[in-house]
Amino acid sequence: AQSVTQLGSHVSVSEGALVLLRCNYSSSVPPYLFWYVQYPNQGLQLLLKYTTGATLVKGINGFEAEFKKSETSFHLTKPSAHMSDAAEYFCAVSRYGGSQGNLIFGKGTKLSVKP
Amino acid sequence: EAGVAQSPRYKIIEKRQSVAFWCNPISGHATLYWYQQILGQGPKLLIQFQNNGVVDDSQLPKDRFSAERLKGVDSTLKIQPAKLEDSAVYLCASSLLGQNYGYTFGSGTRLTVV
Numbered sequence: 519a520q521s522v523t524q525l526g527s528h529v530s531v532s533e534g535a536l537v538l539l540r541c542n543y544s545s546s547v548p549p550y551l552f553w554y555v556q557y558p559n560q561g562l563q564l565l566l567k568y569t570t571g572a573t574l575v576k577g578i579n580g581f582e583a584e585f586k587k588s589e590t591s592f593h594l595t596k597p598s599a600h601m602s603d604a605a606e607y608f609c610a611v612s613r614y615g616g617s618q619g620n621l622i623f624g625k626g627t628k629l630s631v632k633p
Numbered sequence: 634e635a636g637v638a639q640s641p642r643y644k645i646i647e648k649r650q651s652v653a654f655w656c657n658p659i660s661g662h663a664t665l666y667w668y669q670q671i672l673g674q675g676p677k678l679l680i681q682f683q684n685n686g687v688v689d690d691s692q693l694p695k696d697r698f699s700a701e702r703l704k705g706v707d708s709t710l711k712i713q714p715a716k717l718e719d720s721a722v723y724l725c726a727s728s729l730l731g732q733n734y735g736y737t738f739g740s741g742t743r744l745t746v747v
Contacts, residue, residue: 522675527673559740560740560741561637561724561726561738561739561740561741562676562724562726562736562738563738564736608675608676610675613678619664619666619681619728619736620666620678620681620688620689621676621678621736622678623675623676623677624675625673625674625675626673626674626675
């Protein structure tokens with residue numbers, strides 16, 4: 519069965535520092551992988567997704583993630599944190615591979631950015 | 634384009650009462666999802682519709698939860714009777730047919746059962 523593990527429920531960085539949010543997945547089929555961001559009292563917004571092809575995926579707001587099959591990882595990075603990046607981030611994997619839109623989410627990582 | 638609309642934004646009910654949530658997806662989006670997000674956890678899919686047919690409801694607690702999608706547009710999720718553990722944010726999302734994972738989420742309905 520598919521699953522997602524996000525390492526660290528809370529990550530704190532200084533403004534301008536590297537952001538690294540970790541995600542490991544388990545999937546019995548070639549995975550589709552996603553990162554979503556959730557600001558307080560709002561729905562989830564898609565940051566980026568990996569379906570097939572290039573393993574380094576660029577998303578919105580300067581974020582990117584690299585699919586590493588050998589490590590079953592899909593970590594999210596941003597070179598320089600901004601105060602506006604403070605939010606909760608969710609990694610997700612497709613339940614049935616690419617055939618349906620059904621997602622399994624991790625428990626989330628709350629990112630704090632210190633001035 | 635207008636986003637996914639959900640109402641109400643907040644709801645407080647007593648256990649054993651019933652409650653209903655409404656979702657209006659983006660115009661033309663054939664696929665609609667209801668997710669439950671309990672505090673401190675990631676969203677969990679409850680039910681997926683394609684037009685007005687159910688694609689996946691394997692995680693919907695059918696003894697108390699029901700959902701329908703009228704004419705393939707608006708959708709209603711109902712809980713009857715509610716339990717304390719149903720306290721969560723209920724998120725609706727929609728996507729174009731064939732555009733898997735091009736989700737747009739609504740802002741959700743925060744339910745508190747006391």
